Amino acid sequence: MGSITESVSTNLAKKRRSGFTKTLVRVLKYSGVRLVSLFLTVVVGIYMTIMIANMGGYVDQMMKAEISERITMQVGRNPAFQNMDPATRAELAEERIQSEIERLNLDQPLAIRTVGFLRNALTLNLGRAQNLTSDTGSRNVRAIILERMPYTLLLMGSSNLVLFFTTLFLALALSRKYGSFWDKVIIGLSPSSSAPSWFYGIFLILIFAAVLRVLPFGGVMDAPVPKDFIGRALSVLKHLTLPASSLIISSFFYSIYNWRTFFLIYSSEDYVEMAKAKGLGSREIERKYILRPTLPTIITSFALLLIGLWTGAIITETVFQWPGLGRVTYQAIGLYDTPVIVGTTIIYAYLLAITVFLLDFTYALVDPRVKIGGGERPQ
């Protein structure tokens, strides 16, 4: 008798253990494959960006021509060289041109430089900018990016977080009042989101800065700079109002509409009817039966929002002269500064890859139907 129960219990124990190992193996195998494929994606994406940033070698020619013209003019205008005869001056100019070309590594063929860029980028050795400098005078790309990042994060963070939580909350409230006046208003105003944020930015500048003169045209700080911290903080807040508002307004109504439709679809499910019939309170229904299934999508949205904060809104930042990463990227492109462009892109790529990878695990945690490495993910 005892031996039977013993063997049964050991069999059960073995099953539990092998169940555990099976899951572990499956998860590890899936993670491994996913990591490799994500890494390859990042590599290819970065390489393509590098190639485009160099326009297949065309940028090299342009840079060389620009250097040659600039230095020749410099040497020609320099009063110290006026007494030289043209031949020596030309030689001097040539020397300087050569050394500038060498400084920028333009004498190496493009293929080698691209591989170098790629290797550096992947190891997050962001290198030195070619033409841009940070405000502190450093050419270190990491310093340039770190200097600009807080401003972008402030702008994008404040507007997107406000937008995300407000629209979610309002949409949830709205989904309960399907067909009401506010519902129609939101639906009617949704197409307003077709306009990008800089468009609303221009109108906001027109109304509040040009006509009413209560808010500034752009930038991040008053001039002269206030002496105390509170003054400075308030000044930044004042300058933050218009750009953040334009970012919020441009997505506001459509976001509410989207989430509200989304919640409506989930609240028209049979099990919600069942819960109502059971007599559960509406708060409880919302929490357990509507929010819970929508959680994967909400989390995805939030995660993608977080990494989107990074890139900044290039045009909005330009319109408001906001010193953020978006504007730096734009300036870098204008100055042919590949290291900076690649620097911002690689960080975004890594963030995206990590987020996508982590999301897979989050789905498994949140949605009991999902098994890592097995079957389709809920989209």
Next chain:
Amino acid sequence: MKNFLNTLRSITRYPAAIFSGIVVLTLVISAVVVVIAIPYDEAISLWRGGVDVWGRNPRNVPPKWVNWFRQEKLVETIELSVEDEQVTIEEDVTSGGTLITTYTFYLDFDYDTFPQDVVLYFDAEFDEKNPFVSAKWITPDEREIKLGNFAIDATVTRPLSQDSDLKKRLDGVNPQIGLFDDPETEAQVPVKGTYQIIFETINFEEDSSVSPDILLLGQVYGWAGTDHLRRDLTLPILWGIPIALAFGLLAALGTSILTMIIAAVGAWYGGFIDGAIQRVTEINLVLPFLSILIMVGTFYSRSIWTILGVVVALSIFTGGIKSYRAIFLQVKESTYIEAAQAYGASNGRIIFRYLIPRIIPLLIPGLISAVPAFVYLEASLALLGIGDPVLPTWGKVINEAYQNAALYRGWYYWILEPAVLLMITGLGFASLGFTLDRIFNPRLRGL
């Protein structure tokens, strides 16, 4: 056909759809009318023609119709030509054979502000001896101001604001103000009434002649105002319509059709091709869209066709392809597809004859909703300074306005006109696409 009519009928149930449909239709018709009325070559020459085309317009002035909303009327741009009926011409031949012609121009001035400038134009024909002109200005209250005596070359343009002698004669006041100012009042208020401008031209030869012209550069001009280069803004405003629509529609169509085909191919063949499409989509997610566009525009070509191509290429492999693929995967399992395979239909035939037509109703609202995004994209690129350098587009106008600090200097019309048109176009298409989406999308039906 009946299906189509039914769909139309269901669309008309939504007032938003009708309204936005009318807006879209108006835009499309206007685009066609503009392209026919002002052919492309003419538009380009008007937009880039140079001083010959714009020289006779004032600089940075709002449109004529702002005067309807103003108490103090702004001066309009008036040209008095020698062919006008009110100009009186007297001819007199002296004993030496010289021909003295006296032209009297009458200017009715009923405005509360001063013009930007008064420009005298002279067109002369002569062999060797330059003709001579003596010009006088008579105000409505009978004051006579000497404008100057000067010899004339073949063509003379004489902006009175640059005339320092005249300015001295007016006690240091700028001529365009001084010629109109009421000397009785302290403040600068123009005298209203009929001004006379008298030119006495002396021709020393038989066939020589002088043809004078007066241009009053006002504070308003045209239906849309002018920009910093004196260009009439009606041209880019009108021509912006076909360009924006063409770009938006072509980009939306190209993207939608290619997305559809590629999603269908991927879903049908499955396996390696499907996996490859997924990988390419993921790579595309990493690439910075706007940065790449800016890079292509800066380094390669700013032509609108290049930009269009790159935009479509980058827009195909995005979220849309995933949702289409999901739908195709569902459709793939239907029985009629199985039947098609049974009768030996080729893969191509199945994809194009059976799979794709199923998704076209779903495609249309997406297509229309995508148009505003592309229209604004073109305007964004122009705003950043990498728009097409040749074409007169709305984005270009906004870009130039922004670079000339229009908002700061009070030239609001310069930004508002293209912005309002962008908004109408965007809202029209977005509303239409939005409403169509609610009609066609089965998941949204009834919501």
